[in-house]
Amino acid sequence: MESKYGGYAGKILKIDLTNREISDYPFTDRERELYLGGKIMASKIILDNLKDDTVPLSSENIIVVSTGPFTNTGAPSSSRFNISSLSPLTGLIASSNCGGNFGIYLKKAGYDALIITGKSTEKIWIEINENEVSFNSADDLWGLDTEEVQEKLPEKTGKIVIGPAAENLVRYAGIFSQERAAGRAGLGSVMGFKNLKAVVAKGNIKTNVKNKDKTKELYKKWIYKLKDSYLTGEMLPKYGTAGILKLMQKKNVLATRNFQKGNFDDFEMISGEKLEEKYLIKNRGCVTCPIQCGRQVEIDGKKVKGPELETLGLLGANIENNDLKKIIDWNYQIDKLGMDTISLAGSIAFAMELNEKGLWDNGLEFGKTDNLSEIFNDIANRKGIGDDLANGVKFLSEKYGGKEFAIHSKGMELSAYEPRGSVGQGLGYAVSNRGGCHLGAGYVILFEALYMSMDPYSTVSKAELTMLNQDIMEVCSASGICLFTLQTMIPEKIIKNPDGMFAKITNNLMTKNVTAAVLRKVNKLNEDGLNVNLPNVPHIKALESLTGMKMDFGKFREIGERGYTLDRMINLRRGLKATDDTLPKRLTDVPQDITNKNSKVPIKELRDKYYSCRGLTKEGEVTEEKLKSLKMQEYCK
Ligand code: SF4
CATH class of the missing domain: 3.60.9.10 (Aldehyde ferredoxin oxidoreductase, N-terminal domain)
Known part of the structure; x- marks a missing residue:
């Protein structure tokens, strides 16, 4: 049509x-x-x-x-x-x-x-x-x-x-x-x-662009902004996503030993800096991208794609492996076999702990890596223990036990961020429509631990921020643009000077009730809500110019909310319950730091706040009122 x-x-x-x-x-x-x-x-x-x-x-x-x-x-x-x-x-x-x-x-x-x-x-x-x-x-x-x-x-x-x-x-x-x-x-x-x-x-079909000259000009300015920004112009090109591994260690959110803790003694050996120093040949990346966050590395005379942060963390710290060369080798092997390194590594770490606890005699041990390459082949070919490992953590916990330390949400293994040091990220993992994914989660850890330092244990503003981020990321992705481009939204003053006065005041303000109230209002903005140009979100004006659709921040965000709502409706129809929006007990009941009782994810409190913020029922269901407000009446009964 x-x-x-x-x-x-x-x-x-x-x-x-x-x-x-x-x-x-x-x-x-x-x-x-x-x-x-x-x-x-x-x-x-x-x-x-x-x-x-x-x-x-x-x-x-x-x-x-x-x-x-x-x-x-x-x-x-x-x-x-x-x-x-x-x-x-x-x-x-x-x-x-x-x-x-x-x-x-x-x-x-x-x-x-x-x-x-x-x-x-x-x-x-x-x-x-x-x-x-x-x-x-x-x-x-x-x-x-x-x-x-x-x-x-x-x-x-x-x-x-x-x-x-x-x-x-x-x-x-x-x-x-x-x-x-x-x-x-x-x-x-x-x-x-x-x-x-x-x-x-x-094919050779060109895509129609409205307002050609203006769109071209906006794209030019956008590229300049990406190149000029610290995160997208310096950090990501220099170290790739792996550049944040050291920050994760510092803030105690680097998943280690199947999420038993948030720091790894040998973190420097698997860091983005070490990857750059020892193996990097050049940056790589997706076509049309000025950021080029991908890595090309050389091992044994062969040029291959370098591992990203998740792979370094989960095939490094989370299984207690400090051998960077092995991670590079495995990353290449797993890509060729065609598997997700996050879920695979999560399954291996869980199996290691099952073995350690005497629940499954499988030969896998934390820190023992000599047999893993063979195991990866066995998983891809469903041979031996690989047949069970190929089904993921949830399946393994149902077969062998250990549900309280089976690190997944809705059946999907968690990314490399230990959420007890970042409870907003924990909420996001739990309520993400696709399960334990840092991006579907809203990536609140950026504000709690990585680029900003709002109180990572406070529950104030976390539900509101999770919803806002999820919606903006939904619509950014739906527009066809990489999510990393959104990193220009975070003020550079804070990233470059995290101990400065401006950063301290902002971090402090983020967990005040008044901020939560403002965020709630922003989350209600619809197409008539905020007709201003936000220079740090160039996506909006570029989209308006490209498509010819009227676009402002409110309308842009609201499209993202429709995306979240559609996925929620599919999941509810497939039997999802509020109790599925959760995390394993290790993360919700056991403090990461025994001297800090708040270093765990208070999932019930956070989930209730989140449902209220999203206008869902107490059971997490989508109401007709919500559908009407989103102009999705076709789904009302
Ligand atoms: S499009 Fe995104 S993932 Fe691809 S190279 Fe650019 S920043 Fe990296």
């Missing part, structure tokens, strides 16, 4: 694998105004098309690959695209964002999104070339790793592929594009179950 707005190809392609049929999926301009694109568009399609009892690994499940309006228009950091489906790891809605080139090529082929339904009886790969779609045998590609398969597919195309782990239905297998991954939630296994090894897209 063609669009009057700039930034859209105007078509969504639907491919039914069962009957090998293609069709256009209708999406109106009204829906674009409300749901924008990317992950929010995908959630709407899933809510409207999936039955509530659909099993993730079934032909009824669908995969939606979607782009945002900024994709293929030259905006900074705009090559990110989204993949959504029901997750085999959590059984709930999941989306995973990827920085490879597929999104740009899908848009060049003339589509804003791709919907894959059904299941192929044969192993196949698909090529999309503008209006033509071909189904090709993948017999000779099956079994190849994510690097090999991309080499075999046609050049000068955008690709998404899976590796052996997804073919073997590992519950945290990802989907890969170039060397980037839509890693989380096991969406690769949904492709594997459908016998779909890869999708390739190409």
Whole structure:
């Protein structure tokens, strides 16, 4: 359905694998105004098309690959695209964002999104070339790793592929594009179950841009801002995401020994600084990105992608490993096998503790790393103990026990941040729609421990801040822009001078009731609420100029809230309860520091505040009043 707005190809392609049929999926301009694109568009399609009892690994499940309006228009950091489906790891809605080139090529082929339904009886790969779609045998590609398969597919195309782990239905297998991954939630296994090894897209269609000159000018200023800002212009390019590992250690939030504590004696050996000093060859990153936070490193004469913060933390401190070279090797191996390093590492750490406590005799031990490479292969091929490890922490805790220290939320393993040193981050992990993900959580730890120092144990403002961040991150992602670009929002004065007067006053103010009240008001802003230009959020004016849609902060935030609400509705329909918005007892009941009784996540108090702030019922349900206020009446009964 063609669009009057700039930034859209105007078509969504639907491919039914069962009957090998293609069709256009209708999406109106009204829906674009409300749901924008990317992950929010995908959630709407899933809510409207999936039955509530659909099993993730079934032909009824669908995969939606979607782009945002900024994709293929030259905006900074705009090559990110989204993949959504029901997750085999959590059984709930999941989306995973990827920085490879597929999104740009899908848009060049003339589509804003791709919907894959059904299941192929044969192993196949698909090529999309503008209006033509071909189904090709993948017999000779099956079994190849994510690097090999991309080499075999046609050049000068955008690709998404899976590796052996997804073919073997590992519950945290990802989907890969170039060397980037839509890693989380096991969406690769949904492709594997459908016998779909890869999708390739190409074309020459240009995306329409409204207000061309003005948009170009705004993009130019935006790029300048990203390069000029300390975080996006200095820290991320120099050390990548790993640059915050030392800060995590300092603030006691570096998950160590299966989240038994928040600091690791050998942290310097696995830090971003050490990676830069010993292995970095050059920066890498997604196309169209001026930040280039990715790393290219060299080991044993081979140039490979360097590990990111989560991998360093979880395959380092959390399993008590201080061997950086091993982490680099493993990272490359796990990527080729096609798995999510976060869930895999979380499963290994939990299995180590199960073994230590005599609950599962599996041979895995904290600090013992000589057998791990073999175990990773076994997981991808579901051999030996790898077969159980391939199902993730929640499954392991149901089979072997240890639920109180099974570090997951809703079935998804937590990222590398120990939330007892950052209780707002703990709340976010618990209420995130896709489970234990730092980004879906709202990333409040940035304010509690990393770039600012608001009281990490106070519950004041945490619910409000979590909601605000979640909504802004939802809409940023849906627009097609990398979330790291939002880091220009944090005042540099505070980051560069954390002990200065301005930082102290701001940190103090953040946990005052008056601030919580102001944040609540901001969270209620809708399209008529704040019609001002925020120079630190250049996304908003650029989006208005690109699309021609009226856009202001209130409207922008409200689109994000719709995204959160859609995902919440899908999960509620699939049986989610308030008691699922939680964390394991280790994090909620056991203080991280025995001298500080507040160093644990007071989940009940925080969750109640959060539901109230979001306008949900006490049971966490979405009300008709909320749907009406968000103009989502079509979902009222
Ligand atoms: S900041 Fe990093 S992850 Fe984001 S678009 Fe740039 S290179 Fe990709």
